[in-house]
Amino acid sequence: MTSRPASSLAGTASAPTTRVRLGLLLDASAAPLDPVAPLGPAALAARLDTAALADRLHAEYPGLDWEVDLREERLGDPDDDALDLLEVTRDRMLDEDWDLAVAVTERPLVQGRHTRAEQVSPGHAAGVVSLDHADESALDAVDRVVGWILGLDPDDAVPSSADRADAARWARQLAADVETRAGESGASYAARVAASSARLILGTVRANRPWTVALTLTRSMSTALATGALTLITTDLWLLSAEYSPTQMGLVGLVAVAAVTVSLVVGAHLWERPRRASERQQVTVFNIATLLTVLIGVGVLHVLLMLVSLGGALLLVDADVFAEVTGEPATWVQYVKLAWFVGGLATIGSALGAGLEDDDDVRDAVFTRGASR
Incomplete structure (x- = not known):
């Protein structure tokens, strides 16, 4: 600078x-x-x-x-x-x-x-x-x-x-420089860049509009919906959702979001490596912003799939049959747990669809914007 x-x-x-x-x-x-x-x-x-x-x-x-x-x-x-x-x-x-x-x-x-x-x-x-x-x-x-x-x-x-x-x-x-310290680990350097460029990173994530990522990746969304539809009518999953504790349900959601995030970042080659020392700061800012963008986008996908699963459960899962299979009354809590569980599995299923997405489509959805004529 x-x-x-x-x-x-x-x-x-x-x-x-x-x-x-x-x-x-x-x-x-x-x-x-x-x-x-x-x-x-x-x-x-x-x-x-x-x-x-x-x-x-x-x-x-x-x-x-x-x-x-x-x-x-x-x-x-x-x-x-x-x-x-x-x-x-x-x-x-x-x-x-x-x-x-x-x-x-x-x-x-x-x-x-x-x-x-x-x-x-x-x-x-x-x-x-x-x-x-x-x-x-x-x-x-x-x-x-x-x-x-x-x-x-x-x-x-x-x-x-x-x-x-x-x-x-x-x-x-953008114009500020973060000094490179001899012998410093990559994680420590990334933390200093994140601290000094927090406004830039958050602004970049906002400009990327991560909430739109899931809706623009059609193959991932289609695979997720198909997975959710199949798992929703599987009675064994009803038993699992009824038995799982809140901690276990939370882990299902975290694993689902992490799996799809890694699949998109690695599969579409979104993570960059600096070619020379002078590029290190800009590449680090870009990688942090990209990771946050994908993470938020996949999180939004997970919430959308959970809401869709909840609607499907209320329409397709009969309360008496659910109680007979699981031994638990079909309360709102049980329906929400089932929807969360099915939504998590559907999110993991979207990782398979992410592998079918064209790399340019993923990159275009994640961090570029353009106005069509």
Whole structure:
């Protein structure tokens, strides 16, 4: 992190400002969109006045001194999708030790069946914006994506001053450096990073919208529902749920959530390793935020499956038959225990569905956001 005093007109020094390095990549590989009046990288670079962008960002985010580093280069391969371009942008950011990065391209951003105006990952502090049929200037598009990276809700037309201040604090933590201590364990370093970047990590998790993860992974959800339907009508499980203590039921839930979390993180290669020492802090922040995002998302899945199981139990499990099989009266407590147990097994079943999910679908659901055209 680099700080310097900002001078006032009266000559007195105010509080030091934090310098934030923004990497701006112009895609030189895309063909001009309009053969009659082509933009091309050179014309696009002329439209992206780095001094004007830095002044705008300085005005929008108080206490920050923005340094915009403009680079023109080939951004991936012609057939790369939006996630590929985002990964290229993030790799370039790590190589150059930028605090955040935005790539600008004139080609469409395609992800699966969708064409997007931008692909943004607050956890990676990176974004890609397409000017293909854009209804705003390149400067406005970059400014908007920077705000999205810093946690501003893109659905809010005019962010409040409090939102801007929160985004500025987010940027300060991106620019702050956590010293590396000789002989320190990875767990100790991660704990120090988590303590110093708590606001950044929590903001990243919120921006990832973990409560939507379960609903976007259709294979996992389908497998979980199928598992729940099969186990709900198994009388042996009625006996187990009736006999299990609250501690045992809690362990079932914890094992279920942990199993699916590990399956998603490992199966989709969401856990990253730094390639060099300078990347260690950013990668640690990303890994912590990703783990929390998946954990919360799977926790929400577990609660949803438990509620679905409770509804199914009330509809399908006859109270007299339940009492005859288990020897326990079919009270609300027994129905809730059965629903919790079945929901836990269904959650574990979703781990099988997670193995069938495409890695890009999982990554897209967990930590990237994009607006479709």
